[in-house]
Amino acid sequence: MANGAEDSNIEREIASLERALRDAVKQADTVSAALDDLEGHRNELAGRLAIARRAAQDYEVRLEERREALTRALEAEAQARLQESVEARDEAANRAAETVTQLIDSFNGLNTARDELAEVVTETEAKLGRRVDVGAEPERLESEWARLVDFVRKRAKLDLEDELIEAAVSDPVGFKITKLPEHLQVIARQRRRDRMRLQGGAEPD
Numbered sequence: 001m002a003n004g005a006e007d008s009n010i011e012r013e014i015a016s017l018e019r020a021l022r023d024a025v026k027q028a029d030t031v032s033a034a035l036d037d038l039e040g041h042r043n044e045l046a047g048r049l050a051i052a053r054r055a056a057q058d059y060e061v062r063l064e065e066r067r068e069a070l071t072r073a074l075e076a077e078a079q080a081r082l083q084e085s086v087e088a089r090d091e092a093a094n095r096a097a098e099t100v101t102q103l104i105d106s107f108n109g110l111n112t113a114r115d116e117l118a119e120v121v122t123e124t125e126a127k128l129g130r131r132v133d134v135g136a137e138p139e140r141l142e143s144e145w146a147r148l149v150d151f152v153r154k155r156a157k158l159d160l161e162d163e164l165i166e167a168a169v170s171d172p173v174g175f176k177i178t179k180l181p182e183h184l185q186v187i188a189r190q191r192r193r194d195r196m197r198l199q200g201g202a203e204p205d
Helices: 002-128 139-170 175-179 182-198
Strands: none
Touching: 139 175, 139 182, 175 182
């Protein structure tokens, strides 16, 4: 009887182990299938990731190219505007120079006309035996001449002040700035600060 009971127990144990084995195999197959699915999905995602990265790199290259193109375009536009401004300044300067030349020639012509008129007046008075009145010169000349003199005086003053400011700013210790009139000291100190800033130096107190 003991052997029969032992055999029965062994059979039950074998049956239990067989069920456990089947369950384990089934679970292993299920996990393996899931793993295969996961691996396939991973490979798919890896491929999509590689494509996305290549696209990002392409966009990055194109973006950099367009940024460089924009920079070049802005630089070209700035250079063009600068060149236009330089040409406009030079053209205005040439017109001013021509006007000054014409002005000098005009006054030389006026002086010649005055001398000729004086000679004619003298000859006429000698023939007539009396003084003659030729009238005054046009009033507009005097008013415009006054404007011109005032302009030249102010321009000469500005040029002189700028020379004084520049000499003071160029002084290594800045002592000459204190010798300037107060309104010029303000300009000189600001110019000195701007120059020091451009040169990368410390701003003076």
